Amino acid sequence: MGKLLPMISTADLGKLAVIRWVDAKEIGVGWHDQEEIDSNGCVWIISVGWVTGLTVLEVKISADIAVDPGDDEVGRSQAIPINCVASVNFLGEKKDYNRHEYNKS
Numbered sequence: 627m628g629k630l631l632p633m634i635s636t637a638d639l640g641k642l643a644v645i646r647w648v649d650a651k652e653i654g655v656g657w658h659d660q661e662e663i664d665s666n667g668c669v670w671i672i673s674v675g676w677v678t679g680l681t682v683l684e685v686k687i688s689a690d691i692a693v694d695p696g697d698d699e700v701g702r703s704q705a706i707p708i709n710c711v712a713s714v715n716f717l718g719e720k721k722d723y724n725r726h727e728y729n730k731s
Contacts, residue, residue, distance in 0.1 A: 633714040634685060638677050642717040643687065645673045647710045673706065674717075684708055 634643075648668045675687030678700055684707055688700035 634677070634680065634711070636680055638714075638716065639680060641677050641719050643675065643677050644715045644717065645675075645685065645687065645706060645711060646713045647671050647673065647706050648712060649710065670712075673704065675702075675704070676700070678703065679705075682708065685711060685714075 647670075649671050651666060651669045653663060653666045673687060675689045676691050677685065678688045679686030684705040686703060686705050688703040690701035692699055
């Protein structure tokens with residue numbers, strides 16, 4: 627698949643990332659005057675998680691990963707639209723966080 631954005635590619639799967647992105651914001655139900663519309667805008671978001679998936683449409687991250695390296699379940703996951711991503715900073719890879727140190731008991 628290669629690079630989808632200059633800052634992220636399939637080679638980044640499994641890395642811990644800080645993703646800065648912009649999300650839509652609904653102004654509310656009903657009618658609104660132009661001043662209210664102009665004073666509202668999109669919301670900047672910072673999300674942190676392990677990169678668990680990447681497609682042409684989205685980057686998927688998970689906040690929680692299992693300690694057991696044989697367990698591929700993840701928790702608190704989200705899909706971020708790829709075109710909403712402004713920047714990605716990597717904090718490390720799974721191997722940098724030695725999960726084998728932890729005792730299962």
